[in-house]
Amino acid sequence: MTDPEHGHQHGHAHPHAPIGQESPPGYYEIMETAFRELLVERGMIGPDEIRRQIEVLDSRTPALGAKVVARAWVDAEFRRRLLADGRAACEELGISFYDDTRLIVLENTATVHNLIVCTLCSCYPRPVLGLPPDWYKLKAYRARAVVEPRVVLAEFGTVIPDDVEIRVSDSTAMVRYLVLPRRPDGTEGMDEESLASLVTRDAMIGVVPVAAPAGRMVQ
Amino acid sequence: MSGGEQLVRRLPNDIGGLSAGPIERVEHDLEPWEKRCHALADVLDFRKIINTEEKRRGVEALGSEMVGALGYYERWIVAFSNILFQKGLLTPEDLARKMDEVAARHATPQP
Amino acid sequence: MNRQAEPAGTALLPGIVMALGEEPVFRPGDLVRILARSPIGHYRVPAYLRGKTGTVEAVIEPAAIDNEQEAYGRNAGAKRHYYRVAVAMTEVWPDYAGPEKDGLRIEIYETWLERT
Known part of the structure; x- marks a missing residue:
């Protein structure tokens, strides 16, 4: 997934090359x-x-969103509050919204699959997921997600049965979206922290499901 | 509708539903300057020097040729500059002189 | 989101008249058409949804400044609501290849909607 030329973490204060060999800006x-x-x-x-x-x-990475999702999976009352007002429920966990955006959390169920896109630019729930991946900002995803979402999902390896409704949310103004993925089978005994470790960024965009934990039998 | 009229009516970022190739799942960790540029956008919005909607408009106003040719944060920093020129908060000369100064700083061998 | 019910025990003062824009014009369940106009300069209603019909799913609170004006530096003043609108894929794309129940959701500013 990571560009091989940029395999290490950027954004902190280390030079890319030894001092003196740094290429000019x-x-x-x-x-x-x-x-x-x-x-x-x-x-x-x-x-x-x-x-x-x-x-x-x-400080904002998909790990925050994953904690929100895991909490919603184990705490029905929190899940209810999260679906009623995504921003307020995230703020309960200490996740501040440093901008003026609202958050609507979209729950995937046995009958509905949600997918998030921003056709006009790159709106994304940054306070809970961090910055979006490049593919989310590029033309192919933005242009096609609203016209052939099932084909787009298939390119991510996700096949949604025809009896499941697809809802594509196009973010354009003050609302940002976070998908609450389905809790996978075979996770009944897992604690919140272990559950959070299963939840990926792409699952919270809605392009893939959360996979069952490795080594566990799916029932 | 003429091609020119179409360029005016449909902003270059308005691409929902257009045909496009397969999704290439590219991503990269931001370069330090790109992250500074992102943080700059947030701070400009917090202070309403350039709000988020002005930033979007500034990028659209670059036109489809520049939108297509420039990278994501390259579009942002050019748009920010244009907007502050329009607002009279910076002049083209100010920025050009400062850019020369910054470039000269890096051209000078460090002791 | 949907407007909150008043907390129990809060008595509304009588005789208050709300200004234009303070009260949402549309309600969840309303059938609406997204207008087909073509502003230049800046807009946040994508071309692919112009003229399409849908259903208001929720009122987005709080009311906000028109983003077509915000884009030119207007940061305060009169506000109206955004609405989360549900539009069927088959309404947007007559030759949509997937199931009929597939849909789009988008937030649309009040001045872009009319009742059908």
Whole structure:
């Protein structure tokens, strides 16, 4: 899944090459640096605000969404609150929404499968999942998810039977969506933390189901 | 409808339902400057210097040729610059001079 | 989301008149058409849904500024509601290949909807 040329984690303060061999910044990086420095010099933004927001962004990963999902699987009352008001229920777990977005949690069931897309840009539930993968932002997924969702899902290896309704949510304005996947069979005895470890980002976008744990027999 | 009129009426990002090739499941960890650019967008929105909707409009206003040719965060930083020029908060000269300064800093061998 | 019922014990003051936009115009279950106009400059109603008919599934709270105006720097002022609208795939794409029950959901600003 990870681009082989970028197999290590970026975003923290280490150089890509030994000091002295670092390649000069590209045109757009120079533009970003110049723009940011001008805003700081003129007092339009504070010197630490970007660094601080990077820390916020780095703290948001699919592990948060997975905890929300696992909690909903084991706590029916939390699940009810999550489906009624996704943002408030996430905030209960300490997940802050650093923007003005609302969150609608879409529950997959035996009869309904939800899929999330943003045809106009790249709207995504960043406070609970972090930043979206590139494929979510590229033309093929955005153009096709709303017209042939079953074909798109099949390209992810997900085949939805014809008696299951597909609902594609196109995020465009203030609402972001998180799919609450179905709890797989064979997980009856598992605790919340183990359940959370099964939940993937792509399952919370709705392009794959949550797989049953390896080594367990599916009943 | 003429091709030109179609370009005006349908913004370059409005691609839902168009035909496209197979999904290629590409992803990459952001380069440090890309992540700074993302954080910058958030801060600009928090302060309503450039709100999220202005950012989207600024990217659309680049036109389909630039939208197609530039990377995701490349589009953002060009759009941010254009918007602040329009608002009179920066001038093209300010940015050009600062970009030269930043480039010169990297061109100078570090001791 | 759906409008919350008033908490028990909260008595509404009589005689208050709500301003335009404060109260949602549409309710869950309303049949609506997404308008077919073509604004230039900026919009958030994708072309593929223009003129299509659907059902209001939920009112999105709170009310918000029109994003076509927000895009030009308007950050405060009058607000209206977004609605989560359900549209059948077969309504959007007459030659849709999948089951008839498949559908789309999208949030649409009040000024883009009319009752059918």
